[in-house]
Amino acid sequence: MTTAPATVGVIGGGRMGAGIAQSFATASSTVTVVESSPQAAAAALDRIATGLKRAAERDQLTERTDDVLARVTLVHTVEELTGHADLVVEAVPEDAALKARIIAAAEKSVSETTVIASNTSSLSVTELASSLRRPERFVGMHFFNPVPASSLVEIVLAPETDADTKRKALEWTHSLGKQDVVVRDSPGFASSRLGVTLGLEAIRMVEEGVAEPEAIDDAMRLGYKHPMGPLRLTDLVGLDVRLAIAEHLHATLGDRFAPPQLLREKVARGELGRKTGQGFHTWQ
Missing domain, CATH: 3.40.50.720 (NAD(P)-binding Rossmann-like Domain)
Structure with a gap:
């Protein structure tokens, strides 16, 4: 024990x-x-x-x-x-x-x-x-x-x-x-590096009009058995936190971690996720 x-x-x-x-x-x-x-x-x-x-x-x-x-x-x-x-x-x-x-x-x-x-x-x-x-x-x-x-x-x-x-x-x-x-010790360790990769690609899909945030989250939750989708998780972590991690990984690991413009815009507007009530989803 x-x-x-x-x-x-x-x-x-x-x-x-x-x-x-x-x-x-x-x-x-x-x-x-x-x-x-x-x-x-x-x-x-x-x-x-x-x-x-x-x-x-x-x-x-x-x-x-x-x-x-x-x-x-x-x-x-x-x-x-x-x-x-x-x-x-x-x-x-x-x-x-x-x-x-x-x-x-x-x-x-x-x-x-x-x-x-x-x-x-x-x-x-x-x-x-x-x-x-x-x-x-x-x-x-x-x-x-x-x-x-x-x-x-x-x-x-x-x-x-x-x-x-x-x-x-x-x-x-x-x-x-x-x-x-x-x-x-390496940039993003294991969890942040993998989690941010999925989250950034989900944000790019919203940016490109591939699907609505709820649909993207449901695809991973229902199809891959994730407990929550990558955009809802981004809201939970905080868009400002995700942006800071992405910027660090972009600087250390290269362009594949470049933050999408949509993420930058939402952070600039104060849409930080659950802690502000609005991110990629609306929180009560």
Whole structure:
């Protein structure tokens, strides 16, 4: 039986960070979430509380929601992650410079034995590790949205990630009741590279008038048994997130990942998917 880390820091309390915090708190970890302002911290705590309430309604909790929530603390700076933490997970937006600054600051605040992980979905784990004094304790732990319900964590190994860090990342993944896939660090890893490929082609089909979004999604859902179509998944992930990943892959892997103009236009209009109510589908 695997054991969850006793203490976890999560930097960033957005949809992904809140989901990561909820999952570890549910697995009995004591969790500290870093958010930059009182308003952002309150919003993060509300996301976690709402997620726990939904889990309880589905009989997925073995404790009272208040007891799980009591294991979560909000702070406003990375420097407040002082002392021992088994694991710190960075879950800020997909900006390489921002992530590098965050994990470097975290390394200065935590103990020498703390594993530092990034939830990046596409950025180079090797390049992020280069900002650390001890890159061997750094690993990619790519969680999927919505984190509490998803069964997968993609473990991304940089060349300097040591065997003990890998072992701990796998053990902690299993302690959450999730499965792992282990990949070598490369642009887009396995999941984002394949998922974005399908999503971009679906967007091009809409752009070219091949079919309506619902029909394209139904073709993959009914014909290939995907749990949801590529356009609905793009809405769930966020069109802005998909665009950022596509731009990174375009820069590193070439023109086959060039973002369609329709994707750029929708992001410019603020049609980002479920979080704004409109993407390729309309969300209530």
